[in-house]
Amino acid sequence: MLRQIGRRLLTMIVTLFGVSIIIFLILRLLPGNEVTASLGVSAGLLSHSQLAALDRYYGIGKPFYEQYASWLGSILTGNLGVSLQSRIAVASLVGAALPVTLELAIAAMIIGEVIGVGFGVLGALHPAKLVDNLGQGVSVFGLSVPTFIIGTGMVTLLASVFHYFPSSEGFVSITADPWLNIQQIFFPALTLGLGIGAAIMKSTRTAILEVVGLNFVRTARGKGLSRRVVIWKHLLLAALIPVVTMSGIQLGYLLGGTVVVEDIFVLPGLGRLLITSINDRDFAVVQSVTLIYAAGFIAVNMLTDLLYTWIDPRTRA
């Protein structure tokens, strides 16, 4: 097990290294650079020596591998650079935004699992009954309506029908005012959770239906175990692999979804930081935030793989 974790970690580091090269190339090899990006048209008004000084400051004109090496070097030492727009260190911008996105992602995942596993199990046990039809309805809705439409609809509904504006006072952290924080996070998390839950529900339902008629279930019932124990311990454990696979995939999508949802619900997370920096053409921030998202995505995939071996000993090669 330990060796496996070690091997996975190594692959993860190599992949991350490659990802950093790709992100760097996309943002650097394409036309435009930090000087024209931060100054815009007014870059044309600068004198030659001023331009040269700025180029030296940003390392422009150096070979790309040197630029990359210096970027990589500073990342490894925890220095993510300085935002061109706000003149604040990228590391502290990210430090403030990361907890918001993490809280949103975790809350969305919990909602998604509750909806997905709950409706999935109940639907599979009572096929074509009310709960199953309700679940199928939620699932079709969550799978076919994109997050940004659900989010826009939810904001509109909350504001116009219920006159409820939890975010009007600005975002508060969970330590400052837990109750207000939960209200602010719940609806964006529900928006994301509906989409995740729909996919998880589909695979949970199929997985349960596949094992429900097997002999071990009848045996467990026959030896006198209660229905509840059989369902939640034996059935669910047997159906867990597809559920975990789907959850892992959905967690990856969720990271991309946070960008849109934070934008709609005005949450000061990584996604919103990314969008504002894109609009400001603030490369230093875009570069680092994209890399952090990719790292999160890779880590999720690795954890999913490790979970398999923990759930199902047969996959321990």
Added chain:
Amino acid sequence: MSALAAGTPVDVLPSDGELDVPGARRQWVLRSLWRHPRGRIGCILVGVVVLAAVAGATGLTPYSALYQNTSAVLKAPSLGHPFGTDQFGRDELSFVMQGLWVTLEIACIAVAIAGTVGTIAGIVAGYLGRWTSAVIMRVTDMLFAIPAILLALAIVTALGPGWLNSALAIGVGYIPIFVRIVRGPVLSLRESAYIRAGRVLGFSPGRLLFRHILPNVSGIVAVQTTMALAWSILAEAALSFLGLGPPPPTASLGEMVSQSSSLAATAWWTLAAPSIAIVVAVIGFNLLGDGLRDAIDPRTQRH
């Protein structure tokens, strides 16, 4: 499909002789797509969406898409304006039809890029030796490790907004899926008798790859293409929703959703109209892909 291709997906088709006629397989696929319940709904929805988009592009809309009728501002849906009117008195239906074309056009170019690059890379990675394959697959893995929508955001940031840039940004994110899906079958085709025969006969790699292997993966590529279209429509809508789509006045559907957010409280139809168009297009292409997969490979039908 020549008789040489035995051992490939051909042998799961009914062998009643009709398949020897050239073009019969294509007819057979189309017929079973139409018999497939979800496939048929998909065909109809995609047909409606494409017709509406083409009408939107050629100006065959109920009203001129940009005509501002100041006496009919923010009118609820009625017989004259089935989707209502927006804050400038424009007919929502006409405007949505035009936006549908913008979205569809970008999605199609994105998928063309992803499909072409991904299929060629997948075939090459599956057929050629270790090193080429290893390099292509590692790059694919790395592209795959960046969430596709973020990759698109990064590319649009670097290139600046514009419809071709959006298409490129969305397409690059989908390349890895085509590579992976094509490479697998090519790995096994490479060892099949007719390809080895071709090698012995001295056919060039290019001829083997594109005349003999490519037709055998065209089915899965076709299925993946419809799925990719559904995804690209979503991705384009999300990008333009975030304000990174094509610059005005070309409004795509995502931008219309984003603009409606301030109006939707009083005029729900401004949100509903573009949303319905997006959802119908996405469901249509997904169902079409479902049907096409079952039609091409009948083994999946029982699922």
